Structures are given as C-alpha cells and as structure tokens.
Amino acid sequence: VLESRLLRLIADRSRNLGPLVVVGPGDDCAALRAAPDPTLPANLLVTVDQLIEGRHFTRDTALDAIARKAVVRSVSDIAAMAGTPVWSLATGALPPSMPDADADALFHAMHETARSFNCPLVGGDLASLPAGAPMLLTVTIAGTPHPTRGPVLRSTARVGDAIFVTGRIGGSFTSGRHLTFEPMHLQAFALASALGPKLHSMIDISDGLGRDAGRIGEASGVCLRIVASEIPLHADAAPRGPLACAADGEDYQLLFTALDDGSCPAQLRGGVRVTKIGRVEHRGDSAPACVIIDDAGHTHDASALGWDHA
C-alpha cells in the first residue's frame, strides 16, 4: 500500500517535466527524446531499480547471483517496453565488514552480467554502510526503443484485446528462479516486430501477475479479465493453484495485451510459450482494474493479490 500511495504522489508531481520527457514516472521505464522537439520520437528508455538484502536476497545468497539479479531486473524493465538495453550504471552500499575481495567479486559479476546483455557498466559509485545496515545495490539501465513499434506502454491497452503471458508463473522465490531467470528482452523485441501496432500494452511481472495486470488496467482505464485455469503455472508451484501463483511475483515474464486476431506467435525464442489468459473489458465505475475468474466462476479482485513493497 505504501508503494502504491507514494507512486501516485510522485506521478501527481511529475506532470510537465519538460519537452525531453515523452513518458515520465508510472511506467516500467521513462521514455526520453534527445532534443526538445515534440515532433521527435522517444529515443532513450531509462529505468532504475534497487536490490536490498533481506528483501530481494539473503545474507547467504552467492555474490555473483546477487550481482546478476541486480542487473537482470533492470533489463527486464527495458524488456517490458520492448526496448534493447545499451548501457548501465550501478551503485553499491556495502557493509563495512565486506572484504575487498568480495566487493571486487560483486562488481566483477555485475560488470560481466551487464556486458553479457550488451549494456556494459559505464559508471557508478561505491559507499560503505554503517555497521549492521543491509546491503543495497542500485542499477540504472538505458535502452533504445523498438525502431518501428517504439516504446510499448502500460497505458494503451484497448477493450477487446486478448491478454497474453510468456513462460510460466509461480514459485519464483521458493524455487530460486528469482536468481536465475532470463529476462525477456529478445522475446519482447520479437513480439514488437511481429505484432507492430497490434501490440497495445506490456509490463514485466515483478510484483505478481494479478497486481501487475491491474497496473495495465489502471493505467489504461480498462479491466483485465483473466481466467485462472488458463494461467500457465510452473510444475513445482501448480499444486498451490493459480490464484496463489498469480500473487507470487518475481516471475519477470511479460504480460501484454494485443489485438485478438490470432496473429500472436504461440512460441518465442528459447522455446518460450505465449499463452492467452483473458480479455480486456470495459471498466465500470469503482470496478477493479483486473479480475481473475476461478473454476467456480467466482471473481477475484487482483489488487488483493500480489505484494506491494512496503
């Protein structure tokens, strides 16, 4: 709840940010243009994310896994807009007790991960924490928008769209997949190439399928109606059921809406499946931005699922 309220406050204060800003706070990335000419398209995507000990990893997590996750989460935000990562910046606030060799290993792994996604680390900052404070890594990644489709926003879903999700959902944290997932930037790029203007909206699933689908609904002024039994689940998470899995988060799959004309690819690079899970409908007054329909036909407000960083 805290994060939602804060983000609303930030969005309220972020109007009229000047002629360079095409998309400001409230989407997966900001979209910027290089010159103050409103006829120019956005040509730069920028996102920043932080990774906090005790929240996104534990003291036992391997340093290279922490470094990788810090970078890949931001790559996933570039993917959410169908962009291509091009460079990155990182900061680290490290415990004073951390040996220099560990700090070196951490930044070496961030450097290697960023390079492996073609967005080399071009700068950053290191600071030492007071004793006992949790470790914190912050990664900024810049990307280029898809050359023909441009940035795919959360706010442009349309009534009648089909709702799709890539891969499988659920159990990311308990299975350890939150440390090893592959970001979907190449798949997102391929979707934007294949669907062009028929790809209407997109987000990456970080806080739970239900909650993130609600963000598209909220931003677009529509209701995403998702059929629980259609949600593709990881085998290890499936026994908990689709509603629990839709609340898990940290899946880093793509959720997108597109014209429902049968032209969406069923499979993407790397054997990643694309599954149709619902439909975009009109949103009535005070109706939820996303609902999930269970097998008994009951409707669940998706904003009650998934977690808010609080």
Ligand SMILES: [Mg+2]
């Ligand atoms: Mg995101």
